[in-house]
Amino acid sequence: MKKLIALIDCNQFYVSCERAFNPSLEGRPVIVLSNNDGCTVSCSPEAKQIGIPVGVPVFQYRKEIEKHGVVMCSSNYALYSDMSSRVMKVLADCASEIEVYSIDEAFLRFHQAPGGEIMRFASHLRQQVRKKTGIPVSVGVAVSKTLAKLANRIAKKNPSCQGVCYLSDKAQISLALAQTAVGDIWGIGRKYTAWLESQKVHTALQFVDLGDTWIRKRMTIKGLATAWELRGMPCLPFGDTRTHNREICCSLSFGRPVQRLEEIREALTRHVLQAVSQLRDQQAVAGGVGVFIHSHRRDITHAYANYYSISSPQLSDDPFLFIRLAFRALNKIYRPEISYVKTGVFLLDISPKQYLPPSLFEEESSRDKTSEALIQAMEHINRRWGKHTVRPATMGKKVSWDIKRDHLSNPHTTSWKHLPEC
Amino acid sequence: MHTGFPSPAQSYHEKSMNLQDLLVPHPETTFFMRAGSSYEEYCIQKGDIMVVDRGAQPSAKDLVIAVVNARRCLMRFEKLSRCSAGEEDAIEVWGTVTSIVRPMRVL
Known part of the structure; x- marks a missing residue:
């Protein structure tokens, strides 16, 4: 069948x-x-x-x-x-x-x-x-x-x-192909589209009629797979293609340009918390953190962008550890004269938690460790009372740099405080 | 190392009861709503949390959240089918109220 x-x-x-x-x-x-x-x-x-x-x-x-x-x-x-x-x-x-x-x-x-x-x-x-x-x-x-x-x-x-x-059936497929422009085919990007157009290949039907060797030579095996798929021969694998993230990135533009280190730290704290929460959701640990900041690209006199990464003394899923590391990275790249429009954080070297090896220098690093119980208590309270109810003080009290969301609807399905009414 | 006598109750162990299983058997189609006013005829007080299943098939006596002319309202399903018979109103069943949760102290 x-x-x-x-x-x-x-x-x-x-x-x-x-x-x-x-x-x-x-x-x-x-x-x-x-x-x-x-x-x-x-x-x-x-x-x-x-x-x-x-x-x-x-x-x-x-x-x-x-x-x-x-x-x-x-x-x-x-x-x-x-x-x-x-x-x-x-x-x-x-x-x-x-x-x-x-x-x-x-x-x-x-x-x-x-x-x-x-x-x-x-x-x-x-x-x-x-x-x-x-x-x-x-x-x-x-x-x-x-x-x-x-x-x-x-x-x-x-x-x-x-x-x-x-x-x-074949007739239906041919008709559909004839009515589809090459640029609208899934898997054919802008560059190949422009090139195919220049070769007078305008419709999907013209594309599938090209010879296999010709397609393979110009568009690699991927282009050939697309042609075969369109001819009715399934080539692409089916299944969950999502693999374990090797990296998690959280970043956001500021609602307005920001200069003060403190404000950037507040934003970074929030991004680290978000990233670590994703990390913990997939039951993984990270081995390092990377931080980037940049100014407005149009600001020619003070254009600045930089990135710095620091590896962690041990694989971890501790938000407080990564906040400390992120601050250390930020200090390396922060320049006070710049107005920044965006900052973000990467968690690096991510692996599943079950592979977490015991640290060789456990004694030495335990001073640096936050108790898992504290993190869990924080997660528990925030799940119940809303995001950021309990948070590291470095996140600040009132955020003035926050992104603009002037027309935000309620989180109807994820917060008891914001249930829709009837 | 555990060396004591094994618990005689061990083979009778069952999972503890869980309100989620009782109130939300279908999490993906269940939504929560708060009663914006009291509906005395249905014994619902202002502030009650209504458990609404969009996947359930309502029967006549069921309470449903309906959307009538782009507004949400709460009514018995049978009443809804009656009022939709003649009029030109745009009516849609949004979901069936399957339970009411009323916290007795401020959470």
Whole structure:
């Protein structure tokens, strides 16, 4: 029995998350903004219709926003990430194999059922996710990942598909390929697109008709895999491609330029806490920390960017240790005359906690260690009372450099303090 | 090293009860909401936490969170199906209230 692949993609995911808890947003133009409320990262169809695309600076569209009463939301990643895991769990219940591809996309693999069952299954997926999480999705089904991706695009673009598209036979596939520009093929980047266009290869159909040796020679084995996938021969591996992170990075721009060391330390403290919390979630330990800071790139007279890393005396998941190390690294690169716009931290040399070797110099380093009980107590209190309720004093009291999130909705699903009301 | 007599209760050990299992059997489809006002007819007080399962199929007597004309409201499912029969209102069942949690002191 042949296996099929479905790509499930959430429609305007961030906007849909906001709408799930705020029904008054339904039917209105809504845009979700990036960190610091700078660019659009998700736009409702109503917003796209009045000409606001994804990925543009929001200030350029002030007029449209005012004229049409567009609702702006700052990105609420706590909410989006929780909603994403809910969508993925509902999907995982519907098929035996799932590969979570991004925050709002997943591949499912299942055995082909006879007759019209596929369309029924695809619609069922769509209804289940919509009903159980409130998030609308589109479903594309085909024999390979690349074709499923293409089917999904068609499902999204054509209202007549009702959110579902199954590329079942050769004729359908050829038609779909003929209507798809090479630049819209999954796996073909901008550089290859420009080059293919210059070779008079404009549609996906023209691309798959190229010879194998020609493609392989110019576009490596990856390009060839894409061509084969489009011809209906699955080549890409299926499965959870997420490997253990070797590095964790947390960074954020300041809401305004910042000069004082103290303020940068406050931001760094917060980034280290965030990074270590991710580290502990994946039950891993890190062996070092890297810190970077930079000024505004347009500030030519004082342009400055630097990075410094320090390795830790032992593999650890202790936030206080990494805060101390990060400060030491910061001291190496901080220059008082610079106005900084961004700082961030890397945790380095990450490995699973079970491999943690006992330190040779345990006695010596134990002075440096925070008790695990203290860290756990802090985590426990913050889970219950909200992030940063208990925090290292180096994080400061009131933050004046914080990123701009003027239109932030509540963390409806992750904080008892912010439950939606009815 | 443990050298004492093995506990006679050992083979009877079962997992302790857990409210999560009772109130939230389906975590991925369950959301919490706070009652914004008192609903005396349903014995709900302002501030109560409502456990809402979006995956549950409501029956007639169930309390549901409905979205009527872009506003959330709380009502019996049977009442909802009655009022949606004739009118042109946009009505959607958001989820089924499966439990009410009422902390008796400030948490």
